[in-house]
Amino acid sequence: MSTDNLYKQFRLVFEQYYNPLCKYAYGYIRDKEVCEDIVQDVFIKIWESHRDILLIQGIKYYLFTAVRNNCLTYIKREQRIPVYSLTNIDVEEELSAAGTDSTEGDQVNYKELLNKGIEQLPLKCKEVFLLSRLGNFSNQDVANNLGISIKTVNNQIWKALKLLRASVKSG
Template sequence: MSIYIENIIADIKRGNKNAFKKLFDDYYPILCVFAAHYIKDKEICKDIVQDALLAYWEHREEFDDILKVKNFLYTVTRNKCLNHLKHEQIDISHLAAQEDSEEGFEAAIIEQETFRMVRKAVEELPTQMRNIILLSMKGLKNHEIADKLQIAEGTVHTLKKIAYRKLRESLKGINYILFLFLCK
């Protein structure tokens, strides 16, 4: 696990609000997507995720490593979503089938963690490459990206190749990280 991440957790434990903001900024969008698996209203998802992150802040002294923090955040988010659905008297039997076991819950967490790591790697690309990759992820072809960014199609092709190489390099340890996450 990265020393950087462990330092953030230690800093948060000591009450460092800037470190918490970094973690908040990293996990807020991913937890919102995770909450949307349960609740379709995006505003309610945002409120639930803010509550989950606030709950972590309030209990920060109890956490020494990122794996426990992640488990806490996902579990609290899921439970708050389920409580909201129960309170609204929404039938959640379809969710019970989806989460027949903890495997369904873990699969959803793995999916979100993978998405978070890929998103972070894309954000770290130089601006032009990042824009090309994001447009490519939206399904645009090279010539459409070139038109949109007002650059040559050959430039799009070259920058995309370089970007994919950089992404492969930065994500090469993702299997190992996910393995560690599963072995928590």
Template sequence: MAKLINNSGDFERLFKDYYTPMCNFINQYVKNWEDSEEIIQSTFLNIWKGRDRIDVKGGAKSYLFQAAKNNMIDYLRKRKSTHEIDEGLIESVESLDSSSLDPLVIKEVILKIASGLKEKNREIFILNKLEGLTYEEIANHLNISKRSVEDNISRAMKHMKQEIEHYKYLLK
């Protein structure tokens, strides 16, 4: 067992690493950004308040996920009486495990690293690697040569490969 956070620096890092993917995760079910952010902020506030007594066994991500999921279920149950919320939705949320968060964390890391690329390079990289366009489609879309697309992807991948080393701890 280890402490989830030892000081505000740990907390800041945890918050910045997981805030965006967790909000996106919650919003998949809650369908309301404001409420999704509120749920995640409330989760982090509880963690901060209980920082002296929270020990984790399965890693920070599992703990965070479980805490956020519980808050989301509470939220959905409260809304059930006044809104059309299907009990099936709550049941499906209950069955989720922390691996549901992985693709969102990966996406966040990729986008963070891509933000360090030059605008054009980033656009080409995202069109190809995240949106699935072929080199030819990108060349036509941006009115550039296919060779230029290839060069851009090669540069972006080199950057990605270097920078991703800094995020390995999130991608285990």
């Protein structure tokens, strides 16, 4: 394939995956600029040294894995505690407790609540959920990608769904 066509392909892949990848990174690092930098660097690296993978259907596996690894490297380098390391128990308790009173704030935008709910998902749960939803991966794909069993993936997605439902309802 000519460089010209590869370039077109590169642009298509970029336009298709840029947003989901940034959102995925934002699950790990709550700084939009850093997330965008990480995703852009991944793409530039591909163009500079791995152009051949642009033609492979499974490129999204590579993209999501690369973004995740770079996020984790960034967190380690910056010696930052990842945003989700607030104890999971607190979050769960808060979410479920909030479910009991739904009297106030009919006007609250469910999108905001959903965003917040996603941000507050426990680590493993969030990892599975984001990969599944943003990459549009099947449960089997997620399991392979994260090296966990499909049973665990199912459980985590179900758990995420329950927590999110509760957080949207809590508005």
